[in-house]
Amino acid sequence: MNKWGWVVVAVVVAAGIFFAFNKPKQASSEPIKIGVASLLTGDFAVVGENVVNTAKLAVDQINKNGGIHGRPLELEVQDSKCDSKGGLDAVQKLVNADGIKYIIGGMCSNGTIAAAPIANTQHAVILTPVTGGKNVDEAGDYIFRIANSDILAGKDLADAMNKMGYKNVGVVAAVTEYTLDIKKSFEATVAQNGGAVVVSEEFQPGTTDYRTMVAKVKTKNPQALLILSQLGTDAAYFIKQSRETNYNVPLFTDFTLATNGAVKEILGTLDGIYFADPAYDASNAKNFFAEYKQAYGIESPIPFHTASTYDGVMMLASALRAVGDDSVKVQQYLSTQIKNYHGLMGTYSLDAQGNSDLGFTVRIIKNDKPTDL
Amino acid sequence: MEYLIHIAILICIYGILGLSLNLVMGEAGLVSVAQAAFYGIGAYAVGLLLTEAGWNFFAAAGVGMLISGVVALAIGLVLSRFRGDFYVLGTVGFNIIVWSIFLNWQELTHGPLGVPGIIRPELFGFRFTENSSFLILALVVLAATFGIAYFITHSSFGRVLKAIREDEEATSVFGYATVHYKLLIFVISAMLAAAAGALFASYITFIDPSSFALNESIFILAIIILGGLSSHQGALLGAFFLVVLPEALRFVGFPPDVAAQMRSATYGLILILLMLYRPQGLMGTFRL
Secondary structure: OOHHHHHHHHHHHHHHHHHHHOOOOOOOOOOEEEEEEEOOOOOOHHHHHHHHHHHHHHHHHHHHOOOEOOEOEEEEEEEOOOOHHHHHHHHHHHHHHOOOOEEEOOOOHHHHHHHHHHHHHOOOEEEEOOOOOHHHHOOOOOEEEOOOOHHHHHHHHHHHHHHOOOOEEEEEEEOOHHHHHHHHHHHHHHHHOOOEEEEEEEEOOOOOOOHHHHHHHHHHOOOEEEEEOOOOHHHHHHHHHHHHOOOOOOEEEOHHHHHOHHHHHHHOOOOOOEEEEEOOOHHHHHHHHHHHHHHHOOOOOOHHHHHHHHHHHHHHHHHHHHHOOOHHHHHHHHHHHOOOEEEOOEEEOEOOOOEEOOOEEEEEEEOOEEEEO | OHHHHHHHHHHHHHHHHHHHHHHHHHHOOOOOOOHHHHHHHHHHHHHHHHHHOOOOHHHHHHHHHHHHHHHHHHHHHHHOOOOHHHHHHHHHHHHHHHHHHHHHOHHHHOHHHOEOOOOOOEEOOEEOOOHHHHHHHHHHHHHHHHHHHHHHHOOHHHHHHHHHHHOHHHHHHOOOOHHHHHHHHHHHHHHHHHHHHHHHHHHHOOEOHHHHOHHHHHHHHHHHHHHOEOOHHHHHHHHHHHHHHHHHHOOOOOOHHHHHHHHHHHHHHHHHHHHHHOOOOOOOOEOO
């Protein structure tokens, strides 16, 4: 094929895209499409697969019960990867090519923020059951966060330390958006509580040698130490090397360390570690988790994401039933009517900015099981 | 239509990046894997100057290009000591350093939290808020970049670059200070990449370090290898192909459970097949 042949191929591909999404508008008896933009490839694909699996089951439940005034829901899934361009591409495709106005957005924060202008200007509602960062909280009227807030994680951990009498504390965090959000909130709350952060360190994700950092933390002698990493494994290596040097300070961390199976292989036991457990009503979600296991043959890898995704789909469904297939009215409904909502995450509300008030419960691991304090 | 405009804007941005890298790699024969670093410098300059200092986009973009050029001059002086594989590794190292600065200099760049709320460009009171108007701006910058690249390759300067690519020692025997030529094209290429970064930051309205990692440099490299080295049309076609292909695959009816993975695998397979059957790229005139 000569070079003009390739040009013809390129033009045909572009024309194919154009005609593929220039479909006639939906009639009122046709399905209402719900988009799912989540990270389905890459290191965190397990997060996206969990969101998609949950959304499918939730949509099946709704459709079995008659759908939305006779109209079934239909899922359209797109990979958002874990970067800003990937999030924007996925939401562009859903909103502008498929004409979808309701999206479950299990994306990374950067993807959610990059997609927010489209959602806000084109009145497409995005409910995120995964991201909990400060940037997402301020992303605009059409972005709703159901997931537990990172800001509250930092606050709840600092409050727990304060309650236990630890006034001079330390924090060590990986340089990621998620962990730095928690760290900043933690440091601010410690100061508000009249305490002091005597050591504050950061490390690159994927670091395996923490001996120098452990030695530095040791010299500052904090009464308790918060260690934060994106997946829990980095924190596990830090704790392992602390133990090797007989440094035994009360350790606090986020939920990732407690839920990552690989951590136990690194540490042996997690006993004695305090962690911020996302607040959700596990007993409420028990039946749905059983249904999940029956459908996919595995336990939900991140149960509170499963619970929040389910709640997101159900919230959309209740809004659609109440105000009809109109995304502006759905946005208004979600902003004003989701108060004391009873879902798998428990009973909670969305505030005027569209963010849930779900925080964390600090627990301790005893006999390898999370235990209330 | 909005979706097509979105894709067209991305093609313009990656087209500029492809053209800029083609000057260094296709014309001068220097294999650089650092284009994302200069792209990021332009993006961060615009992002920070717009959000924190309230600058006009065009002034900020100019500053970004200038910073990128100065950085390219400094690193180019170091890289000019290397040849072949060592030069490639040097550019890889430079990209990683710049990415680490984006990630870790949190007081300036906000680290992984990124820079949100970057506004669209404004010119004589007209703001490029609509994507259709932004596309026109992107097309103008792309056309200007193409014009610069065309002018360079058809000038005596461009002919010396080609001579350096073919045989640097022979070129220097004729009295050409090859280091200066290589340095100059490296700086020009970096400044053009920064212009693409400025457009990207303003279009996407949010930037963080993940957009400027080594993977992005490899993607830009793939654009010109696929399009064909030493061909400006090839750089544009490569950008078109690599931006459109993954989007086109979103419309292919793979089974929903494995659609994302199938799309990624198909994308990779198509690229492998293209390289097997068209190793000089779609419109290439030169092979490494």
